[in-house]
Amino acid sequence: MREVDIVGVGITPFGKRRDTSLRSLAADAMTAAIADAGLVAGDIGLLVSGNAMAGVLTGQEMIRGQVAATEAGLAAVPVLNVENACTSSSSAVHVALAAIRSGMYDTVLVCGAEKMTGLPTQTxxxxxxxxxxxxxxxxxxxxxxxxxxxxxxxxxxxxxxxxxxxxxxxxxxxxxxxxxxxxxxxxxxxxxxxxxxxxxxxxxxxxxxxxxxxxxxxCSPIADGAAALVLRAADRGNSGRAPVRIxxxxxxxxxxxxxxxxxxxxxxxxxxxxxxxxxxxxxxxxxxxxxxxxxxxxxxxxxxxxxxxxxxxxxxxxxxxxxxxxxxxxxxxxxxxxxxxxxxxxxxxxxxxxxxxxxxxxxxxxxxxxxxxxxxxxxxxxxxxxxxxxxxxxxxxx
Missing domain, CATH: 3.40.47.10 (Thiolase/Chalcone synthase)
Structure with missing residues (x-):
């Protein structure tokens, strides 16, 4: 089986980010992860985007990942959107891993993001x-x-x-x-x-x-935030950036x-x-x-x-x-x-x-x-x- 490493990570501060949009949170995390990997946007073969509730909370039911990708300068990258409740972004990692192990992609960016504040708590x-x-x-x-x-x-x-x-x-x-x-x-x-x-x-x-x-x-609080990972096939090299094997x-x-x-x-x-x-x-x-x-x-x-x-x-x-x-x-x-x-x-x-x-x-x-x-x-x-x-x-x- 093809070995896969995490070669870059990015995360935003978590909390009540009322003046920051979902797309901006995601873009910040993705940009940080790509930089941490020592790569550029053109190195990314696929983006797998995890989000649970934007459709209900913001009305952005479709193409959530494409919207974030555009904000991050990744508009030409193919996107898969994953929703799986609280496991949305770990499920996105599962999908990304399968994509690389299959040989179809060498480098995949995964992002999980959510914007929960700015609405009544009961909503x-x-x-x-x-x-x-x-x-x-x-x-x-x-x-x-x-x-x-x-x-x-x-x-x-x-x-x-x-x-x-x-x-x-x-x-x-x-x-x-x-x-x-x-x-x-x-x-x-x-x-x-x-x-x-x-x-x-x-x-x-x-x-x-x-x-x-x-x-x-x-009890866990209502929060805004995003985190991202760059997954890369081990046979493609890791740019010397301390890879961690999945x-x-x-x-x-x-x-x-x-x-x-x-x-x-x-x-x-x-x-x-x-x-x-x-x-x-x-x-x-x-x-x-x-x-x-x-x-x-x-x-x-x-x-x-x-x-x-x-x-x-x-x-x-x-x-x-x-x-x-x-x-x-x-x-x-x-x-x-x-x-x-x-x-x-x-x-x-x-x-x-x-x-x-x-x-x-x-x-x-x-x-x-x-x-x-x-x-x-x-x-x-x-x-x-x-x-x-x-x-x-x-x-x-x-």
């Missing part, structure tokens, strides 16, 4: 529900909450997942808060994070309840209702990625997980095999997943502190891993990082997420 939360089966939302909402209407459908989903996890693991409210505390400390070291202030456990627990037991400081990029889809397998989608996808990469959880040095709600990080420790069933709180308390620990998780602050502009998140996770594996993460650098994993899930089919991508990267010498 954005309602738009997010299009990541679920619209016809089943009333039924699922009643099953999860016993009511017909909730403030945030997805936080209601995460709240139910959290309560179920507490029942089987014994996780306490303090354990849940401590995930947010850890990641806020990491985010404070990330110049591109939306929130750069370390929080205390008391602050997290005292924040307003969104969907019990989740408080606002355990060892695996597994994409899975969920199963709704009673037909869903007993093994969660995230674990199924991770097992496929481990098999493709020829590594296991014991080989990982740094991990990014989809903590749209902080307690989901504890669940992912177990689904990714970082610890045994019910041992997530113990692993967190040991310091193993903090910077300086055995396998730091979300060193960039994760979705809750770094921010979660939905279509950008998958690429942003991989930008962080590349930065870590190159040894260029500054104050948040994971010492000796050689192999990294990113887990990015999106949408909801009840009980599975709609989609999940698990990507494994390896730095030089790994």
């Amino acid at each position: 954005v939360l309602d738009a997010m529900t299009s990541g679920a089966d619209i016809e089943r939302i009333p039924e699922v909402t009643r099953e999860l909450t016993g009511t017909d209407k909730v403030e945030s459908f997805f936080m209601a989903v995460y709240a139910e997942m959290t309560r179920a996890y507490q029942e089987r693991s014994g996780a306490t409210p303090e354990d849940l808060a401590d995930v947010a505390v850890k990641n806020s400390a990491h985010g404070a070291l990330n110049p591109n994070a939306q929130y750069r202030r370390a929080l205390s456990r008391d602050e997290v627990l005292a924040a307003r309840l969104v969907a019990p037991p989740l408080t606002t400081l355990m 060892r695996a990029c597994a994409l899975g889809s969920g199963v709704p209702g009673a037909g869903a397998p007993a093994i969660p989608l995230e674990r199924r996808t991770a097992e496929a990625a481990y098999a493709e990469a020829g590594v296991g959880p014991e080989d990982l040095d740094v991990v990014e997980v989809h903590d749209a709600a902080s307690p989901n990080e504890l669940i992912m420790y177990e689904e990714l095999g970082l610890c045994g069933a019910g041992e997530g709180p113990k692993l967190l308390a040991s310091g193993a997943t903090s910077l300086g620990g055995r396998v730091p998780v979300n060193p960039d602050g994760g979705l809750v502190s770094r921010g979660h502009p939905v279509g950008a998140t998958g690429c942003a996770q991989l930008v962080e891993l590349v930065t870590q594996l190159r040894g260029r993460a500054g104050e948040r650098q994971v010492s000796g990082a050689r192999i990294g994993l990113a887990e990015n899930a999106g949408g909801y089919l009840h009980p599975d997420p709609a989609a999940c991508t698990v990507t494994i990267l390896a730095g030089a010498g790994a």
